[in-house]
């Protein structure tokens with residue numbers, strides 16, 4: 068079918084999904100009790116080289132827990148990237164904190180140079196705490212997002228966090244399976260280099276539980292507190308005693324059933340995504356002012372999303388290209404609008420965002436589902452080139 072619909076990114080259920088979900092249903096353990104949640108935690112932790120993990124209802128819930136266990140207090144500032152999905156930033160607000168936005172570098176991830184300049188030039192250390200000279204607020208944490216599965220510059224960001232006593236929170240929601248192959252963090256996975264990291268298993272992520280997330284931490288106490296907070300902060304199973312305000316953020320057994328089956332296929336999914344990425348590079352990179360953004364050397368990315376950058380030589384605007392592709396039944400999307408320009412955060416401080424503004428205006432994400440057929444991918448490429456030739 069020449070004009071069948073090609074989605075941007077949809078789940079791929081080719082393994083034991085049905086079997087495990089059926090097991091959960093038959094057992095009648097469908098909610099937050101049930102053995103599969105613990106099983107999924109163990110397997111995911113092992114996959115990213117950590118001793119333990121805490122499963123939660125979504126990546127957003129996990130990030131909220133991460134802010135709380137990292138000690139973000141009402142009125143604290145948290146350094147965050149502006150070029151990201153807003154769900155990376157909202158948890159700062161849930162914890163009562165205030166985001167300070169920083170631009171990106173050419174990896175699309177938080178610009179470590181700019182973050183360092185912000186700490187050096189706009190802040191000062193008072194009584195051991197980093198304080199923003201303009202707002203007078205304490206800067207408590209630094210959050211980094213591993214955008215589209217690309218690893219942010221963790222060695223530098225860890226050193227920066229250490230130097231200024233900042234908690235380092237990794238939003239690894241898009242980077243399940245990405246790890247360093249070289250350098251000081253060789254073999255360390257996204258999410259495991261800082262103080263606390265969070266993965267997401269939403270429907271469009273590389274593996275999915277429908278909705279779901281997972282938190283890991285290099286501090287056993289933080290991990291235990293995250294689990295405690297995720298289960299209504301209950302201290303006594305029988306008598307319903309609670310020692311603080313908690314949340315209903317625990318993953319369900321049904322979600323974990325899906326997750327276990329998906330995790331078994333993760334390496335196969337990454338291999339297929341790499342094939343798709345390589346084919347996009349071969350067909351589009353360097354053609355008509357187009358480039359396919361690279362992943363960082365010295366890493367094994369999960370190749371979750373493909374980013375096409377429209378250069379000055381490409382004759383259509385970003386939005387015109389997306390419209391033309393939609394007309395051919397091909398779903399693509401622009402990269403996110405910058406978070407500091409969104410209504411809820413319009414008054415917040417933003418620093419060194421020029422490069423992020425440029426990328427935000429010129430990047431299109433291309434179809435990259437694990438199940439995307441080679442001929443459909445070829446149709447995507449020929450359409451992108453064809454509409455430009457015809458222009």
Ligand SMILES: *Cc1c(COP(=O)(O)O)cnc(C)c1O
Pocket residue numbers: 125126127128151152154155212238240241267268269278279280
């Ligand atoms: C998907 C995503 C989240 C949120 O995860 P959910 O599981 O959808 O709540 C947060 N940050 C980024 C960068 C994401 O891509």
